[in-house]
Amino acid sequence: MRVNFxxxxxxxxxxxxxxxxxxxxxxxxxxxxPGSKNACEQGECGSCTVRLDGVPVCSCLVAAGQAEGxxxxxxxxxxxxxxxxxxxxxxxxxxxGTSLDEAKGWRADGADAQTGEGAGLSPVQQAFxxxxxxxxxxxxxxxxxxxxxxxxxxxxxxxxxxxxxxxxNLCRCTGYEKIMDAxxxxxxxxxxxx
Amino acid sequence: MPTNGVPxxxxxxxxTKGGIGESTLRPDGTLxxxxxxxxxxxxxxxxxLWGQILRSTVAHAEIVSVDTAEALATPxxxxxxxxxxxxxxxxxxxxxxxxxxxxxxxxxxxxxxxVAIVAADHPETARRAAAKIKVEYRELPVITDEASxxxxxxxLVHEHRDDHHVGHVxxxxxxxxxxxxxxxxxxxxERADVVVEGEYTFGMQDQAFLGPESGLAxxxxxxxxxxxxxxxxxxxxxxxxxxxxxxxxDKVRMTLAGVGGAFGGREDLxxxxxxxxxxxxTGKPVKIVYNRFESFFGHVHRHPAKLYYEHGxxxxxxxxxxxxxxxxxxxxxxxxxxxxxGNASSLGVGPYAVDDVDIExxxxxxxxxxxxxMRGFGAVQACFxxxxxxxxxxxxxxxxxxxxRRRNAMEQGTLLPTGQPVDSPAPVAELLRRVKAMPLPPERxxxxxxxxxxxxxxxxxxxxxxxxxxxxxxxxxxxxxxVGFSEGFDDYSTARVRMEVVGxxxxxxxxxxxxxxxxxxxxxxxxxxxxxxxxxxxxxxxxDTRVGSAGSTSASRQTYVTGGAxxxxxxxxxEKVLDLGRRKLGSYHPAWAHAExxxxxxxxxxxxxxxxxxxxxxxxxxxxxxxxxWRHRPTEPFDLRTGQGNxxxxxxxxxxxxxxxxxxxxxxVKVIELAxxxxxxxxxxxxxxxxxxxxxxxxxxxxxxxxEILVDPRTAKVRNPSFTDYLIPTILDTPTIPVDVLELADDxxxxxxxxxxxxxxxxxxxxxxxxxxxxxxxxLNRTPVRPEHLTGMS
Numbered sequence: 001m002r003v004n005f006x007x008x009x010x011x012x013x014x015x016x017x018x019x020x021x022x023x024x025x026x027x028x029x030x031x032x033x034p035g036s037k038n039a040c041e042q043g044e045c046g047s048c049t050v051r052l053d054g055v056p057v058c059s060c061l062v063a064a065g066q067a068e069g070x071x072x073x074x075x076x077x078x079x080x081x082x083x084x085x086x087x088x089x090x091x092x093x094x095x096x097g098t099s100l101d102e103a104k105g106w107r108a109d110g111a112d113a114q115t116g117e118g119a120g121l122s123p124v125q126q127a128f129x130x131x132x133x134x135x136x137x138x139x140x141x142x143x144x145x146x147x148x149x150x151x152x153x154x155x156x157x158x159x160x161x162x163x164x165x166x167x168x169n170l171c172r173c174t175g176y177e178k179i180m181d182a183x184x185x186x187x188x189x190x191x192x193x194x
Numbered sequence: 195m196p197t198n199g200v201p202x203x204x205x206x207x208x209x210t211k212g213g214i215g216e217s218t219l220r221p222d223g224t225l226x227x228x229x230x231x232x233x234x235x236x237x238x239x240x241x242x243l244w245g246q247i248l249r250s251t252v253a254h255a256e257i258v259s260v261d262t263a264e265a266l267a268t269p270x271x272x273x274x275x276x277x278x279x280x281x282x283x284x285x286x287x288x289x290x291x292x293x294x295x296x297x298x299x300x301x302x303x304x305x306x307x308x309v310a311i312v313a314a315d316h317p318e319t320a321r322r323a324a325a326k327i328k329v330e331y332r333e334l335p336v337i338t339d340e341a342s343x344x345x346x347x348x349x350l351v352h353e354h355r356d357d358h359h360v361g362h363v364x365x366x367x368x369x370x371x372x373x374x375x376x377x378x379x380x381x382x383x384e385r386a387d388v389v390v391e392g393e394y395t396f397g398m399q400d401q402a403f404l405g406p407e408s409g410l411a412x413x414x415x416x417x418x419x420x421x422x423x424x425x426x427x428x429x430x431x432x433x434x435x436x437x438x439x440x441x442x443x444d445k446v447r448m449t450l451a452g453v454g455g456a457f458g459g460r461e462d463l464x465x466x467x468x469x470x471x472x473x474x475x476t477g478k479p480v481k482i483v484y485n486r487f488e489s490f491f492g493h494v495h496r497h498p499a500k501l502y503y504e505h506g507x508x509x510x511x512x513x514x515x516x517x518x519x520x521x522x523x524x525x526x527x528x529x530x531x532x533x534x535x536g537n538a539s540s541l542g543v544g545p546y547a548v549d550d551v552d553i554e555x556x557x558x559x560x561x562x563x564x565x566x567x568m569r570g571f572g573a574v575q576a577c578f579x580x581x582x583x584x585x586x587x588x589x590x591x592x593x594x595x596x597x598x599r600r601r602n603a604m605e606q607g608t609l610l611p612t613g614q615p616v617d618s619p620a621p622v623a624e625l626l627r628r629v630k631a632m633p634l635p636p637e638r639x640x641x642x643x644x645x646x647x648x649x650x651x652x653x654x655x656x657x658x659x660x661x662x663x664x665x666x667x668x669x670x671x672x673x674x675x676x677v678g679f680s681e682g683f684d685d686y687s688t689a690r691v692r693m694e695v696v697g698x699x700x701x702x703x704x705x706x707x708x709x710x711x712x713x714x715x716x717x718x719x720x721x722x723x724x725x726x727x728x729x730x731x732x733x734x735x736x737x738d739t740r741v742g743s744a745g746s747t748s749a750s751r752q753t754y755v756t757g758g759a760x761x762x763x764x765x766x767x768x769e770k771v772l773d774l775g776r777r778k779l780g781s782y783h784p785a786w787a788h789a790e791x792x793x794x795x796x797x798x799x800x801x802x803x804x805x806x807x808x809x810x811x812x813x814x815x816x817x818x819x820x821x822x823x824w825r826h827r828p829t830e831p832f833d834l835r836t837g838q839g840n841x842x843x844x845x846x847x848x849x850x851x852x853x854x855x856x857x858x859x860x861x862x863v864k865v866i867e868l869a870x871x872x873x874x875x876x877x878x879x880x881x882x883x884x885x886x887x888x889x890x891x892x893x894x895x896x897x898x899x900x901x902e903i904l905v906d907p908r909t910a911k912v913r914n915p916s917f918t919d920y921l922i923p924t925i926l927d928t929p930t931i932p933v934d935v936l937e938l939a940d941d942x943x944x945x946x947x948x949x950x951x952x953x954x955x956x957x958x959x960x961x962x963x964x965x966x967x968x969x970x971x972x973x974l975n976r977t978p979v980r981p982e983h984l985t986g987m988s
Contacts, residue, residue, distance in 0.1 A: 018318060034236035035229020039404040039454070040486040044917035047404060075229035121227065129223035132881040135889065136712025137226030138404040138454030144227060160649040167926040170917065172404050172455050173712050175888035176925040 008077025024059040035075040046169030049142035075141035082122030131182035135173035207725030209794040217881035233452035234424035237410035239479035246320035250302035253910035255331035270319040282440040291528040304526035306491030313472040343367040351559035370532040374837030377550030382515035386506030394579040395976035397902035399496035405454015407464040408483040411473035418445030424453040429743035450737035456711035458567030459493040490915030494566030497522040501579035515550040524557040529566030531557035537572030545674040551611040577673040581960035619938035625849035628871040652862035663859040669964025673956030677949035678843035688742030689759035694817035700809035705735035708744040714882035726764030728793030750949025758944040759824035848872035848953035850961035861981030871934040875948035894958025
C-alpha cells in the first residue's frame with residue numbers, strides 16, 4: 001500500500017508498504033529516519049517515541065497505515081519543532097502544546113549527517129549533553145521526545161512529575177540521575193528564557 | 195628527573211584545556227541527541243537483504259531432520275543455510291573454548307539455539323520463510339542444575355570434550371573448577387566464638403542493553419566481507435569469524451557501528467557469522483537485527499548461582515575463617531565461564547582480611563541458557579552472599595554491621611586468599627565510613643502539602659498505600675572487583691596516534707579498535723591526547739580492524755589499558771615532535787638542548803613556561819605517527835589445586851548504603867536512596883565517572899528487586915523473554931543516587947586511575963537486600979526479592 005503523512009513538517013510518501021509494517025519501520029527503513037529507535041519493538045521501552053498529531057506514542061505500536069494524513073515529529077525534527085514553538089509562544093496561550101495548524105506550518109531544516117551541525121539543538125537536547133545524560137544514547141531519542149512534550153505541558157515539573165512523565169522510557173546505562181539533571185536543567189533554562 | 199628524557203609527566207598538559215580531570219562533554223553527544231548517530235541496527239545499503247535465524251523450540255534434543263524446501267521456494271527468499279552449508283571444517287566458535295556450533299548439528303543443547311538462517315528481501319518474508327523450515331526433534335532429558343548435571347547416569351551436554359579444563363574437572367558436565375585454599379580452616383574454626391552458615395541463590399540476570407544485536411555484512415569484490423557491527427571487541431570477533439568463513443583475517447574487515455550498550459552481553463558472537471555467511475552466499479549486503487524477544491536468546495546472561503557459605507569470628511568480630519562453595523550455572527556453552535569461576539573464587543571472601551580460607555567454585559554445563567560475561571563477572575554473585583553473611587555474623591555478635599566490616603576491612607598490603615598482596619590503596623573502611631556519614635533522606639518522605647504522593651511510596655501509581663504498613667530499612671554493603679583480564683592473559687591494547695597541521699592548527703588523531711559502548715572511552719581518549727600533546731583539536735578515528743587490537747571493552751579495563759596505550763603512543767609522538775623541533779629550530783635557543791620541554795596550548799614550552807616555538811612551525815608539512823602496543827604488568831594463572839597465584843592486575847572498591855521502604859502487607863519495595871562511595875584512583879572525567887557509578891548501581895538494584903530470567907526447571911525453556919515480563923528499573927523504580935568519589939592513586943596504573951564500571955554493580959544488590967531484611971526481619975537468601983518472599987506466600 002501507499003502511505004502519505006507529514007514527518008517533521010515535510011510531506012512524505014512511502015510505497016509498497018506491507019500492511020503489517022509499523023510506523024517505526026517505515027520511518028527507519030523507508031524514509032531514512034533511523035533516529036527513532038528499535039530497542040524492544042513491543043511498546044515497553046519508549047525508545048521509538050514520536051509525536052503523532054502532538055501526542056507521544058510508541059511508533060512500534062502504530063501501524064504505518066494509521067499515520068495516513070497525520071503529522072509525525074521525530075527526534076530528527078525536535079530542534080526545529082522546539083524553535084518554532086519558542087518563537088510562537090508569544091501568540092499561544094502559555095505552554096499548552098502546539099496546535100495542529102501551527103504544527104503544519106513548519107518544517108525541520110536538514111542537519112549534517114556526520115556532525116549533526118546545522119540542526120541547532122533544542123533546550124532539552126542541549127541539556128542532555130551538558131548534564132551527561134547520554135551514554136550509549138539508544139534511549140536518548142525517545143526520552144528527548146517525551147521530555148520535550150512534558151516540558152511543553154508542564155514547564156516547572158517536580159521531580160516526581162519528571163519521573164512519572166518519563167516512566168515509559170527505559171534507560172540501561174545512566175541510572176536516570178543524569179537524565180533527571182538534564183530535564184531539571186532544561187526546565188530551568190526554559191524558565192530563564194536561555 | 196626522568197632518566198629517559200621524557201618531559202615530566204606531572205606537568206605535561208596541565209596548561210592545556212580539555213585534558214584529563216575535566217568533565218569534557220562526549221564527542222558523539224550531538225549526533226546522539228539529534229538521532230544522526232548510526233547504530234548497528236541503523237545500517238542500510240542499496241539492495242540489502244534481511245537475515246533471520248531459526249532457533250530451536252526445545253532445550254535439549256537430537257535433530258532428526260531439517261527440511262528447508264518450502265522456505266527456499268518462498269518468493270523473495272535468496273538463501274537458506276543449515277549446518278550442511280557451512281563452507282569450511284571450522285564449524286564452531288567460542289571465546290575460550292570453541293564449543294558453540296555456528297548452526298546446530300545433530301543436536302540442540304538449549305532453548306533458542308540457532309538451527310538455520312534465511313536471507314530475504316523483507317524482514318517479514320525472512321521471518322515467515324524461517325517459520326516454514328521443518329525441524330523434527332527427538333527430545334532428550336534436560337540437565338538443569340548441579341544434581342542433574344553430576345548424577346551418575348547424567349547425559350553429557352558435550353560428549354567429546356577436548357578442552358584444556360577437562361583434565362581437572364570432577365565431571366564432564368563441569369566446565370571448570372577452581373579451589374582457593376589458604377591456611378587451615380579446621381583449626382581456625384576451633385578459634386571461632388560464632389559460626390554462621392548460609393545458602394544463597396542468585397537469579398539469572400540479563401544485560402538488557404537497549405540496542406539489539408545487529409549489523410550489516412557487505413560482500414566485497416576481492417571475495418572478502420566488510421562487517422559493520424556492535425561488539426565489545428572487534429579483534430576477538432574477527433579471530434572467531436574468519437576461520438568459519440574460510441577467509442584470511444585481512445579479508446574480513448570490521449568497522450564498529452554504534453553500540454547501544456553492552457554490559458558483557460556483546461563479548462560473545464551473536465549474528466556476526468550468520469550475516470557474513472548469508473552475504474557471501476547471496477553476494478548481497480545482509481542486515482540482521484534481533485527484536486527484543488530474540489535478543490533474550492541471542493546473548494549469554496549473568497550466571498545464576500547457588501552459594502554455600504560458612505563464616506567464623508571471635509567475639510570481638512575478627513574473622514577466623516571463610517569456607518565457601520559457589521556453583522555457577524554456565525548453561526549449554528562455555529562462553530566466559532572459566533574466567534567467571536576464577537573471579538568468583540579468588541574474590542569469594544570479599545574485601546576482608548581472612549587468613550584461613552577454603553573456597554571452591556565451579557561452573558556447570560547444563561541445558562539452561564548459556565551464561566557468560568555481565569558487569570561484575572563472578573564477583574557480583576559472591577558479593578551478594580558474603581555480604582549477607584557479614585550481616586548475619588554482625589547480628590549473631592550483636593555488633594553494628596558497618597563496624598564488623600570496618601574491623602575486618604582489607605588494607606593496602608593485605609593478602610588475598612590467592613596469596614597475592616593488594617599493593618595499592620584499599621580504602622574499604624573509609625568508603626564505608628563515607629557512605630554511612632551521608633545524610634539520610636527524611637522520614638515519611640512521601641508526605642507533601644497535598645497529602646501522600648503515591649509516586650514515592652511502595653506500589654507507586656498503583657496507589658496501594660498512603661503510608662499504612664510501610665516500614666523503612668537501611669542496609670550497607672561493600673565489594674571488591676578485579677580490573678583487567680586476570681590469570682595470565684596477555685591483556686594489551688594498541689593505539690595509533692598521529693599529529694599534523696590541519697587548517698593551520700595542530701591536530702592529533704587517535705585511532706584504536708576500542709569499542710565505545712556508551713561508557714565514554716572516546717571522551718577520555720581525546721582528553722588524554724590533549725593532555726599529552728598539548729593540543730586543542732583531537733580527532734577520534736572510527737574503531738576498526740585496520741589498527742591493532744584494543745582488547746575488550748569489559749573488566750573495567752579500557753580507560754586503564756587503551757587509555758594507557760594512547761598515553762604511551764602520545765609520549766612517543768611527543769618525543770618525535772620535540773626531536774623534529776630540535777633539528778629544525780634547536781640552534782635558535784639553548785633551551786632546546788638543555789631544558790625540560792613540554793607541549794602546551796599548541797606550543798613547545800620549557801618547564802619554566804618560556805615559549806620556544808609554535809607546533810605549527812615545528813611540524814610544518816610533516817606528520818608524526820606512532821602505533822604501539824601497551825601492556826599492564828603481567829599476571830599469572832591460579833594454581834589448579836590451591837588457587838594460589840598473583841592472578842589480578844588491580845582492584846576497584848565501592849560501598850553502598852541503601853534506604854528502602856517496604857509495604858510489609860503487600861510485599862512491595864520502594865528503594866528511596868542508594869548512596870555510593872567509590873575509589874576511582876583518578877577521575878579522568880568526573881561527569882562520566884559518576885554516570886558509570888550511578889548506572890552500575892541501578893543494574894544492581896534491578897537484580898535485587900525485579901530482574902530475573904525465569905527458566906522452567908522441567909523443560910529448560912525461557913518463560914519471560916520480553917520487557918513485558920523481564921523487568922528492568924524504570925525512572926520511577928530508581929532512587930536518587932548520591933555519589934562520593936575518592937581518588938587514591940594506584941601507582942601502577944596510568945594517572946593512578948582505577949577501572950570504574952563494575953564495582954558499583956557489586957555492592958548495590960546486597961545493600962538493598964540488607965535494607966529489606968532490616969525493614970522486614972526476614973532472612974531473604976535469594977535475589978531478586980519478590981512480593982511473595984516478603985509476605986510468606988512463597
